[in-house]
Amino acid sequence: MADEQRRLPGIGEGIRAGIGILTAFKEAIEETIQEAVDRGEMRPERAREAMQGAMSRAQGAYDDFRERLDTVPRKEYDELRRELEELRLRVSALEDQARRGESPDASGIIIEPA
Numbered sequence: 001m002a003d004e005q006r007r008l009p010g011i012g013e014g015i016r017a018g019i020g021i022l023t024a025f026k027e028a029i030e031e032t033i034q035e036a037v038d039r040g041e042m043r044p045e046r047a048r049e050a051m052q053g054a055m056s057r058a059q060g061a062y063d064d065f066r067e068r069l070d071t072v073p074r075k076e077y078d079e080l081r082r083e084l085e086e087l088r089l090r091v092s093a094l095e096d097q098a099r100r101g102e103s104p105d106a107s108g109i110i111i112e113p114a
Helices: 002-038 044-069 074-099
Strands: none
């Protein structure tokens, strides 16, 4: 479990890095467009349109990136970890009973149809 906990921040760090890259990209586009406007090579209206189009495409790329990561909300992840730990404890207890030659205690075992 310690390895799992160390890996999780990596996902968050990756997302933060992606946001940082998008922010840098946005700033670079803004500077480039502003320089073109200052040199008279682009009208301010066209600059706004270009900026909106670029940011829309960048946002779409970011959304696609997040979807491909297939991330799970932290609350859901924590619930699954708790459930997994409970199951591990139950399996361990059943294995201990089997090793001692005892009949396993079936109380609390719920078998749901698939």
